[in-house]
Amino acid sequence: MIDLSQQQREIIEAPLKPMAVTACAGSGKTSTAVRRLAAMRKRLDDRHGHMALLSFSNVAVDTFNKDYNALLQEEAGDRRMRGIEIATVDAFITSNIIRPHGHLAMGCNRTPFLVHGSEPFLTSFTVWDGKRRQPTTELQINPKEGVGLQFEVGQAKTVVDRKAANQAIKKLAQVGAYSHALGSLWALQVLRTQPLISRALVRRYPHILVDEAQDIGMLHQLILMALQGVGAQISLIGDVNQGIYEFSGATGAFLEGYADRDGVEGRMLETNFRSVPSIVTIANKLSGRDDKPERTEPETLSGAYYFAYKKEEKDNVLKSFAALLGEAGIAVSDAAVLCRSAKWADDWGGGEEEQGQGVLRKFVSAAIQRDKFGCFDDAFKHCCAGVVGLLDDDHGDVLSDLVRGGGDVRSSQMLRRKLWTFVKDATSGLPSASLVAGTAWQPTLLARMGVLLDTLSVDHGLEARGNWKAKLARRKIFNRPLIQAADLGGEDLPKFRVSTVHKVKGESIKGVMYICNRSHLDELLGGTTTEVGKIGYVALTRARDLFVLGVPATNMGEFAPKLDALGFKKAGAS
Numbered sequence: 138m139i140d141l142s143q144q145q146r147e148i149i150e151a152p153l154k155p156m157a158v159t160a161c162a163g164s165g166k167t168s169t170a171v172r173r174l175a176a177m178r179k180r181l182d183d184r185h186g187h188m189a190l191l192s193f194s195n196v197a198v199d200t201f202n203k204d205y206n207a208l209l210q211e212e213a214g215d216r217r218m219r220g221i222e223i224a225t226v227d228a229f230i231t232s233n234i235i236r237p238h239g240h241l242a243m244g245c246n247r248t249p250f251l252v253h254g255s256e257p258f259l260t261s262f263t264v265w266d267g268k269r270r271q272p273t274t275e276l277q278i279n280p281k282e283g284v285g286l287q288f289e290v291g292q293a294k295t296v297v298d299r300k301a302a303n304q305a306i307k308k309l310a311q312v313g314a315y316s317h318a319l320g321s322l323w324a325l326q327v328l329r330t331q332p333l334i335s336r337a338l339v340r341r342y343p344h345i346l347v348d349e350a351q352d353i354g355m356l357h358q359l360i361l362m363a364l365q366g367v368g369a370q371i372s373l374i375g376d377v378n379q380g381i382y383e384f385s386g387a388t389g390a391f392l393e394g395y396a397d398r399d400g401v402e403g404r405m406l407e408t409n410f411r412s413v414p415s416i417v418t419i420a421n422k423l424s425g426r427d428d429k430p431e432r433t434e435p436e437t438l439s440g441a442y443y444f445a446y447k448k449e450e451k452d453n454v455l456k457s458f459a460a461l462l463g464e465a466g467i468a469v470s471d472a473a474v475l476c477r478s479a480k481w482a483d484d485w486g487g488g489e490e491e492q493g494q495g496v497l498r499k500f501v502s503a504a505i506q507r508d509k510f511g512c513f514d515d516a517f518k519h520c521c522a523g524v525v526g527l528l529d530d531d532h533g534d535v536l537s538d539l540v541r542g543g544g545d546v547r548s549s550q551m552l553r554r555k556l557w558t559f560v561k562d563a564t565s566g567l568p569s570a571s572l573v574a575g576t577a578w579q580p581t582l583l584a585r586m587g588v589l590l591d592t593l594s595v596d597h598g599l600e601a602r603g604n605w606k607a608k609l610a611r612r613k614i615f616n617r618p619l620i621q622a623a624d625l626g627g628e629d630l631p632k633f634r635v636s637t638v639h640k641v642k643g644e645s646i647k648g649v650m651y652i653c654n655r656s657h658l659d660e661l662l663g664g665t666t667t668e669v670g671k672i673g674y675v676a677l678t679r680a681r682d683l684f685v686l687g688v689p690a691t692n693m694g695e696f697a698p699k700l701d702a703l704g705f706k707k708a709g710a711s
């Protein structure tokens with residue numbers, strides 16, 4: 138049981154009214170939010186009202202659930218503790234608004250379903266962007282002040298004619314399908330046009346607490362404000378310096394300005410319980426904050442270091458990091474190598490040249506996720522997308538049901554079990570990624586897929602499309618294994634967890650190495666004013682004991698003095 142700080146206690150025990158909590162990294166937002174949730178639930182006299190605690194990732198939701206259950210154990214016997222809901226913002230919107238009520242706005246006569254973009258039936262759902270047709274599912278919505286909703290598509294964010302976008306969106310909605318971005322739009326539409334439903338929702342969830350509130354994008358903000366408009370009390374907790382989803386429209390502005398709204402109380406969490414003082418000092422300089430470290434510097438090596446690296450000598454870099462971890466008494470399994478982009482993370486994790494195309498690529502990804510990273514969840518998702526890509530167009534909603542476990546519960550559970558068995562079993566299901574792709578992996582997949590598709594047809598009425606074999610043809614498949622032997626272990630290299638910074642958000646990690654290029658470093662040193670600067674800040678503040686910055690050898694002369702001035706130490710210097 139933790140000893141709560143004064144600031145944490147005051148937030149937890151504050152009266153039932155909207156609150157904006159601005160917190161620093163490692164300030165115990167999780168413990169505070171969970172305890173606030175429990176305290177609010179106890180105070181709520183409406184027996185039918187639920188408290189909702191929402192966040193943005195499944196990892197955060199799992200952590201909240203675990204902590205809340207632990208709290209329940211401590212306070213056993215209190216029945217009122219049960220009326221709570223912990224979910225991702227998207228899951229909350231999906232289960233409470235889109236699935237039960239979305240049809241009213243979408244004009245379909247079925248329960249709406251989420252599409253991921255790879256479903257074959259989507260080929261006839263496109264939108265004209267002025268030059269070419271683009272998949273409707275690629276439309277992004279950018280609410281602009283004074284303009285209203287702006288529809289954009291592609292990496293270049295090409296603005297799509299509003300009438301064309303609306304027509305395409307409606308056509309997709311009429312079959313009951315929505316993409317991730319469009320789901321929020323439909324939810325907002327339901328709230329704006331169905332006052333009875335909005336009011337019923339607020340009766341059920343009179344108080345909503347949103348964690349990681351810096352990640353609230355404009356559409357989510359509009360949804361929360363629509364609920365507030367009919368009486369919901371919305372509280373936010375987050376850290377604007379960790380707003381690393383600006384590219385998707387989450388600027389942190391909502392959290393930043395929330396305390397200034399009428400009736401909202403502003404609070405702060407300013408103690409960092411995670412990192413050693415030397416790391417907190419640098420984090421303060423980067424963010425312009427004055428947070429207090431709670432920990433003391435340990436006896437062993439700790440703090441923030443930098444060293445030069447050459448991209449061609451990755452193995453040496455990893456060995457040097459392992460040596461520093463050794464001095465700090467940190468196991469390799471308690472450390473991580475972090476990169477700015479997925480491409481870099483793949484490279485540093487021993488990336489493979491991609492094999493396979495289209496549907497076949499989904500199975501390649503599934504095999505790599507399972508055999509290289511041990512990520513069965515991701516393997517399952519890729520495999521489901523692959524199998525659905527081989528089915529007839531009529532089965533467009535199967536993927537959504539499979540991934541989120543909805544639909545006709547019994548048959549969907551049996552189907553999920555069958556696909557899980559296929560994914561898990563390399564001897565009779567998804568072939569091992571260590572097989573030579575061209576001569577062994579692809580032919581084996583083809584044969585086993587035939588058996589699986591027969592079973593899906595007989596047991597679940599799911600028919601394969603006529604040309605499914607062509608979809609698994611040997612396109613971009615080479616005569617080498619999908620993963621290299623080194624990935625299967627056996628080489629004398631430390632086996633690090635390699636990840637993007639985005640994927641470790643919210644975590645505490647004993648030892649972190651952040652590999653930068655020149656511009657990442659430049660922005661990191663520029664502080665938390667840019668998105669890449671914030672990404673650097675998140676990388677730094679994940680570290681509990683040791684943070685190592687990888688500086689390209691060619692840029693060392695330029696950056697060493699700046700890093701020294703910030704409080705970094707040169708690794709290896711006495």
Ligand SMILES: Nc1ncnc2c1ncn2[C@@H]1O[C@H](COP(=O)(O)OP(=O)(O)OP(=O)(O)O)[C@@H](O)[C@H]1O
Pocket residue numbers: 139140141142145160161162163164165166167168376379410411642643644645678
């Ligand atoms: N009052 C406390 N006393 C001691 N440790 C605490 C206290 N509150 C939280 N902690 C610990 O601090 C660490 C960081 O907490 P947590 O992960 O909730 O931080 P956070 O605010 O979510 O950080 P971030 O936003 O950087 O992810 C955890 O190990 C947690 O157990």
